[in-house]
Amino acid sequence: MTIxxxxxxxxxxxxxxxxxxxxxxxxxxxxxxTSDLPEPWRWLAGGELLMTNGMSFPxxxxxxxxxxxxxxxxxxxxxxxxxxxxxxxLTDELAEASEQLGFSVLTVHFPMPxxxxxxxxxxxxxxxxxxxxxxxxxxxxxxxxxxxxxxESSALSRALSQQLDCEVHVCHRGSAQPWYPxxxxxxPTLIDALRRSTPDSSDLRAGAFAVPLxxxxxxxxxxxxxxxxxxxxxxSDGRNVxxxxxxxxxxxxxxxxxxxxxxxxxxxxxxxxxxxxxLMEGRLDERSGRRQLKALGLNVSKATLFAITSDALAKLRExxxxxxxxxxxxxxxxxxxxxxVFCVEDDTVHAxxxxxxxxEALAGISGPIRTVERVPEASREAGxxxxxAASVTSRTVxxxxxxxxxxxxxxxxxxxxxxxxxxxLIEYERVHExxxxxxxxxxxxxxxxxxxxxxxxxxxxxxxxxxxxxxxxITGHNVTDTRDIAELWLAVQARALLGx
Numbered sequence: 001m002t003i004x005x006x007x008x009x010x011x012x013x014x015x016x017x018x019x020x021x022x023x024x025x026x027x028x029x030x031x032x033x034t035s036d037l038p039e040p041w042r043w044l045a046g047g048e049l050l051m052t053n054g055m056s057f058p059x060x061x062x063x064x065x066x067x068x069x070x071x072x073x074x075x076x077x078x079x080x081x082x083x084x085x086x087x088x089x090l091t092d093e094l095a096e097a098s099e100q101l102g103f104s105v106l107t108v109h110f111p112m113p114x115x116x117x118x119x120x121x122x123x124x125x126x127x128x129x130x131x132x133x134x135x136x137x138x139x140x141x142x143x144x145x146x147x148x149x150x151x152e153s154s155a156l157s158r159a160l161s162q163q164l165d166c167e168v169h170v171c172h173r174g175s176a177q178p179w180y181p182x183x184x185x186x187x188p189t190l191i192d193a194l195r196r197s198t199p200d201s202s203d204l205r206a207g208a209f210a211v212p213l214x215x216x217x218x219x220x221x222x223x224x225x226x227x228x229x230x231x232x233x234x235x236s237d238g239r240n241v242x243x244x245x246x247x248x249x250x251x252x253x254x255x256x257x258x259x260x261x262x263x264x265x266x267x268x269x270x271x272x273x274x275x276x277x278x279l280m281e282g283r284l285d286e287r288s289g290r291r292q293l294k295a296l297g298l299n300v301s302k303a304t305l306f307a308i309t310s311d312a313l314a315k316l317r318e319x320x321x322x323x324x325x326x327x328x329x330x331x332x333x334x335x336x337x338x339x340x341v342f343c344v345e346d347d348t349v350h351a352x353x354x355x356x357x358x359x360e361a362l363a364g365i366s367g368p369i370r371t372v373e374r375v376p377e378a379s380r381e382a383g384x385x386x387x388x389a390a391s392v393t394s395r396t397v398x399x400x401x402x403x404x405x406x407x408x409x410x411x412x413x414x415x416x417x418x419x420x421x422x423x424x425l426i427e428y429e430r431v432h433e434x435x436x437x438x439x440x441x442x443x444x445x446x447x448x449x450x451x452x453x454x455x456x457x458x459x460x461x462x463x464x465x466x467x468x469x470x471x472x473x474i475t476g477h478n479v480t481d482t483r484d485i486a487e488l489w490l491a492v493q494a495r496a497l498l499g500x
Contacts, residue, residue, distance in 0.1 A: 002028040003124035005049070005078045005104045014117055015109035016080065020095040023102025027077040030125065030241065032118040036086075039070070046075030046241035049121065051114045054087020061093030068097040068105070074210070075241045078104040080117065085110070139163050139249050153182035156257050160250050164242060167235035170224070170254060172325065174355070179230045179258070181327045190235065193219055208234070208247055222251045226259040229318075262321075269320050272296065272331040276342050279375040280333070289372030297329040298342065303369045306341040307382035308353065310361035313337075322356050323349075338386065340379065350396070362389040365398040384411050387497045414494035421491035425474050436474070439467040444489050448479060 006025040009016050018025075030047035036055035037043065044050065050071060058064050071079060081087050090105070098105045108114070142159035154170050161168045169186065170179045176194040177186065186194070190213070197211050197219075208220040213235075220242065222232040232251050236242055275292055278284050284292070293300050310316045316339050320332045323341070328349060331342040343349060345365060353363055364385025366378035381399035389397040418426075422437070429437055439457060443464065446452040454461040468479055477484035 002030060003121055004028055005106070007124065008049075008117070008120065009106070011120060014120060015112045016117070017107045017109065019081075019090060019098075019105040019107050021078070021098035021102060021104035023099065024078055024104035027102075027104065028241075029077045029121050030243075032114070032121050034114050034118075041067075041070040041074045041076065044071070044074050044076050045244040047077055049077050049080055049117070051080045051082070051108070051117065052087070053082045053085040055085075057081070057087045059088040061091035064091050064094035065097040068094055068101065068103055072101045072103045073212075076103075078106060080106040080108050080114075082108045082114070083110045136246065136249050139246070139253055142253070153180045154178075154254070154257065156253060157183065160253070164234065164246055164250060165236070165240060166242060167233075168250065168254075169233040169235070170258065171231050171233050173229055173231050179227075179325060180261075181325050186233075189213055189215055189217075190219065190233070194221075194231075194233065197221060208242075208244075212238070220247070222247065224251060224255050224258055226255045227262065229321075230258060265321060265324055269332060272320075273333040276331040276333045276340065279331075279342070279372060280340065280379040282373070282376045284372060286372045289375075293372075296331070298331065299344070300372055300375075301370055302344050303342055304345040305366040305369060305375065305378040305382045306339075306343070306345075306349070306353075307364040307366075307379075307386040308339045308341065308357065308361060309337060309386060310339075310357045312357055312361070315357055316361075319352075319356065322352055326352060328352070338383070340382065342375075353396075360395060362386050363396040364389055365396070367399050380411055383499050384414070384497055387499060411498060414498050417491050418495045418498065421475065421477070421487050422495060425471060428474050434467075434470075436467055436471050439464060440471050440488065441492055443468055443479070444485075444492060448485075 004025065005027050008014060008029065009018055009025070028047065029049045031049075032051060033040075033044060033048040034051045035043060036052055038056045040050055040052065040056075058067055068079070081090070094105065097103075108117070139160060142156055142163075157168045157170060169190075170183065171177065171186070171194060172179045176191045178184065193211055193213055197209065199209060208222045211219045211221065213219055216238045218236050218238045220234040220236070222234070224230045224232055232254055234242060234247065234250075275284075275296075279289055290300055293303075308316065308319070317334070319339060319341070320330065323330045323332075323343070326348060328343055333340050341349075350363075353361060364382045364387070366381040366385070369375055369378045385397040385399045385401075389395050425436060425440075428434070435457075439453070442456050443453045446456060450461050450464050454464045457464065472478055475488070477488050479485060479488070
C-alpha cells in the first residue's frame with residue numbers, strides 16, 4: 001500500500017505536525033517534491049507531497065487560499081512547510097481552505113531535513129515501485145503481441161487502459177476523432193474539450209497536458225512522436241492520480257504501434273499506386289482490372305477519378321491516410337505535383353478535401369468511369385477539370401460542367417478549338433523551333449501592350465512586333481480584330497487547360 005499523510009504524521013522521527021486539513025489524512029503520497037518557486041503547482045504531476053521553506057509563499061490570506069486551491073486542483077497529496085525558515089505567518093484563510101478541500105497542511109519541525117521525509121516515502125513505496133515494474137512489463141508484453149498485426153483499430157488501447165486504470169484513445173488532432181477508423185467514437189464532452197484544448201488552456205504535468213472536464217473527469221494529452229497529426233488522450237475519473245512513468249511507457253508503445261500502422265498503410269498505397277498507374281495508362285484489360293479493383297473493395301462501375309493540386313504539399317502527400325482514416329476505399333498516385341484519387345465520389349470526399357487541404361486546393365472530377373477501358377480518358381478529363389478549377393470560386397470543377405471558356409465543355413471541344421485556331425502555328429513551331437506561341441501568350445496576357453510584352457520576354461519591342469505579325473500570317477487572325485482576338489485567347493486558354 002502507498003504511504004498516506006496520516007502514516008507520515010505517525011512516524012515519530014519525521015517530526016511532522018498537522019496544521020489544518022484533517023480531511024486529507026487518507027491522501028496517498030506517491031512522491032515528494034521540494035520547491036520554493038512561485039506557482040509551484042505548475043511543476044507537479046499529482047500525488048506529491050510538496051515541501052517548501054516558504055521563500056515565495058504568499059503573505060496575504062487570499063494568496064494563501066489560491067495556493068491551497070491550485071495544489072488541490074492538480075492532485076497534490078499535501079503541503080509541508082519548514083518551521084523557522086522564510087514562510088510568512090499562515091492565515092485563517094489558508095486553514096479554512098485546507099479544511100474545506102480536505103487538503104492537509106503540515107509543518108516540519110526545525111531543523112528536520114526534507115531529505116529524511118523523501119527517504120521515508122521512497123522506502124514505504126517500494127511495493128508500489130514493484131507494482132509499477134510489473135505493469136511496465138505488461139505494457140511492453142502487450143506491444144510484443146500486437147507488433148505483427150495490421151488492423152483498422154488500435155490493438156493496444158484496451159490493454160493499456162487496464163494498466164493505467166483509465167481510458168486510452170489514439171485521436172486525430174484536427175477532427176477530434178479516433179485516428180484508427182474502427183476505434184470507438186469519442187463522447188461529445190471529450191470531442192468538445194479536445195477541439196478547444198491548446199497548451200494555453202491546460203496545465204503541463206509530467207509531459208502531459210491536463211484538461212479538467214465539465215463532468216468531473218480529467219483528460220490528459222500527450223504528443224505521439226511518429227505522427228504529428230495524432231495525439232494520445234488519457235481520460236481518468238479525476239480522483240485517481242495517473243502514474244507519470246507509466247504514461248511515458250504507454251505513449252512509447254502507442255508510437256511504435258502507430259509507426260507499424262503507417263508502414264502498412266504506405267505499403268498498401270504503393271501497391272494501389274502501381275495499379276492506378278496501369279489503369280490510367282491503359283495497361284490492364286477489363287477482366288483483370290475489375291478483379292483487382294474488387295479485391296480492394298472498389299467498384300469501377302460507380303467510381304470517378306479526382307485530380308487534386310494544393311500548395312500544402314505535405315498534406316497532399318498524406319491525403320491517402322485521411323481517406324483510410326475515414327473508411328473511403330481508394331487508390332492514389334502522385335504525378336507532376338498532382339494527386340490522382342480513384343474512389344466513389346460523395347459528400348465525404350469533398351468535405352475531406354476542403355477540411356484537410358484547404359479552400360484554395362484545386363479539385364477536378366472526371367465523368368463516371370463505368371469501365372476499366374475508360375480510365376485513361378477519365379484521367380484526361382480530371383486533368384482538364386482541375387486546370388479549369390483555378391478560374392472558379394468553388395475551386396472544384398466536374399468534367400462537363402460549365403468552364404470559364406464559353407462553349408468549351410471538355411477535352412474534345414478544347415482540342416478541336418486548338419486545332420482550328422492554332423494548329424498551323426503549332427506545326428510551324430514544331431518544324432522551326434520558334435518562340436511564336438510563347439510570344440502570343442505573353443502578348444494576350446499583357447493586354448496587347450508591345451512594350452510590356454517585350455519586357456516580360458526580355459526582348460526588343462521590334463522583335464515582339466515581328467513575331468506577332470508572323471503569328472497573324474500563319475493563323476489568319478488579326479490582333480486588331482475583336483473576333484480574331486477572342487478566338488486566339490480562347491484557343492490559348494483551351495491549350496493550357498488541355499495540359500501537356
